[in-house]
Amino acid sequence: MAINEKSYAYGASKSSIREIFAYGMARKAEIGAENVFDFSLGNPSSPAPDEVRASLARSLELPPVQLHGYTPANGMAPAREAVAHSLTRRFQAECGDAPVASADDIYLTCGAAASLSITFHALVNAGDEVIVIAPYFPEYRVWIETAGATCIKVLADQQTFQVDAEAVRAAITPHTKAIVINSPNNPVGAVYTRKTLNELANVLREREEALGTDIYLVSDEPYREITYGAEVPWNPAIYDRTIVCYSYSKSLSLPGERIGWVLVPPTNPEHDRLVLAVAGAGRKLGFVCAPAIFQRVLMDCVDIPSDVDAYARNREALTAGLTRLGYEYVEPDGAFYLWVKALEPDAEAFFEKAKALDLLPVPSDSFGCPGWVRIGYCVDYETIVNSMPAWEKLAAQYR
Ligand code: PLP
Secondary structure, eight states: OOOOHHHHHHHHHOOHHHHHHHHHHHHHHHHOGGGOEEOOOOOOOSOOOHHHHHHHHHHHTSOHHHHSSOOOTTOOHHHHHHHHHHHHHHHHHHHTTSOOOOGGGEEEESHHHHHHHHHHHHHOOTTOEEEEEESOOTHHHHHHHHTTOEEEEEEOOTTTOSOOHHHHHHHOOTTEEEEEEESSOTTTOOOOOHHHHHHHHHHHHHHHHHHTOOOEEEEEOTTTTOBSSOOOOOGGGTOTTEEEEEEHHHHSSOTTTOOEEEEOOTTSTTHHHHHHHHHHHHHHHTOOSOOHHHHHHHHHHTTOOOOOHHHHHHHHHHHHHHHHTTOOEEOOOBTTEEEEEOSSSOHHHHHHHHHHTTEEOEEGGGGTOSSEEEEEOOSOHHHHHHHHHHHHHHHHTTO
């Protein structure tokens, strides 16, 4: 009996990030963890804040039937209210008199992966196109295609790695349903400036008007709080047809717990129908009732600031070390990734040489760009410092 060939193909091709991570684990077991410099996965190295543990301890005092019971499909009202109040406190000034969010605009999810899948399923019909900015998070393509749309790649500006609004204009067709942006950005660490976002919004509005279509901006924001001083503007205040996808995987260091949300801002012109389409997509996918204990954590912890000090220190050590060795990279303003130019055009070949030295970055091809590697610096400080001799040996091979 035939099985689903598309699902088979996604399973058989795997994610290169996860494959490298699995290799790193096996290699650590073989030669000792301290001898393998695994920069592959975006697993936060800053611990979750103490308040999360305190919240969990309080939850464990509840009667089990209450604690472990089903919640509403879109999440408990007090948890959604906590998120909405937090967003309102933080972004009301950018929205002027317009409302920022209410509990009913929020759908709690198992992290940004679910938020994005739900959003694409809520938006697209067969034959639609969704634009991604390359280099891009590789799973976008999987989620877009699975929802029935075609993933259209548009290169970022190759100097600044900001969105190239003119390149986006050239890629928009009557089939364009949405564009996904991610700032602070994985994998390059760019934070999109207000100027970039305004230019993009102007292009989207112009093309919508010229083509008589609606184009949605899907803003994927799991790194919003991980910045080194850069402003991260609130996109719904810039472009009204925005949907925000968020996760606490990075901001509260909870990637294994699977908690995040989709926000359909009240200012989105399609708001009422979209809220139902998001709920319907969640239902269709079986993405209902996000983990109840972590919904409760949100009630206590939505406003706890992210601890970025360790990432800032790592970023400093990594960029200083690689600069001394002559590597070229994109100066990161946010997230915890460094986008480094491979020392030969073939990033895979460069990666193989790095791997032979037990250095494990991720080659850029799966992000939709040749010639670079991504170094995830959400690791122990010692890993960065101790990896420098290997980076030096690698560079020496090209001198
Ligand atoms: N979007 C981006 C840009 C990411 O880097 C990640 C995870 O690393 C995700 C989405 C998925 O996040 P989550 O762990 O919340 O599903």
